Amino acid sequence: MITVISPDYFKTIPWKNGLGSTTELAISSGGKLDDFAWRLSIATVDNNGVFSDFSGYQRDLVLIAGKGITLEHDGKSTDNLTKLLDVAHFDGGSKTVGTLSHGSIKDFNIMTKQGHYSAKVNTYTNKQVVTMPAQSELVFVYSLSSYCQVSQASLTTSVPTGSLARIDNDEHLSKHDISISGENMIVIELTKVT
Template sequence: MLELISQNTYQVMPWKNGQGTTSQIAIEPPGTAFPDGDYLWRLSSAIVKADNSFSQFPGYNRLLSVWQGQGLRINHQDLLKSAILAFHGEEPIHAELIQGDVMDIGIIFKRGRVQADMKVLTVLPNQTQSIPLEQKIHFLFCAEGSFKAEAHTIAHGDTLKVTDQNVITITGGSGATKIYLIGLSAR
């Protein structure tokens, strides 16, 4: 099953630590109050405009990537655009901007209950690709360009949710397309 999640429907909310805002793309179970509710996972994107310390999420693991801007210096190591960082939610993290604001995408998932992965795909203009899907739920976040999947057109900043499929066929738009593929399943 495919579901288009337009960026216009993302739920904007303050960071847990109050130092910025994030756009929640999806949360499981749906409607869970974040950050206080008992959730299995949460997918979101945030703009980072200043050096800051990350909110802590004990008992959760996190995957994070910069999809717009130069990158972040995380605990004195560079996290450049499109690189993916995995870390524990209770780990103290300090982030410094590298040459200006960035947009990141991140998944927070309950350790021991959920398995998650994230990778970056590049699709050439008008190229069609079949992408194997190994988890129960997948999100395809369009970080650059646009792409089509069945009857859906996924624009820059939008997300396609794919449930219970082994493969999805996509076609890139008129320019190069960069997609974050995030997979989730229960352990």
């Protein structure tokens, strides 16, 4: 089943560390601010500083606006996000310090509870068609700058810029691959850990 979630249904919630707010696009059923199986959100980062502690979670952070940010994790490893749709993958329990390159940025954040869900995050800047395997459990598509299309079986849905498509695979559709076409888009596949 393909569902398009428009920005009208996104929620603004405070950061866990209280130093800002995030726009929650989608969260697992019954999920709360600090207890969820998975969550997708967008945040604006205006200042350098320590990220909220999300011990027990994996994080994928995608640069969607701005001139870049450097993420230092536990003083040991570094991610430099300098181009649109660059991705960092890190442990939410790490002490992560963000340093802005030239002014504020906006990021798309995917968090999954370790031992419950895993995330596979791919970004596409050029126009193309992406095929997800039929057995994909839960897929999300977010388009930054143009409409994208999502198709499965005989269903085709247009996803407006700034909206989120959610593709839930059910028994009826699970025999059909998912086709996604567009550009400047983020494709997220969430899988239950068994």
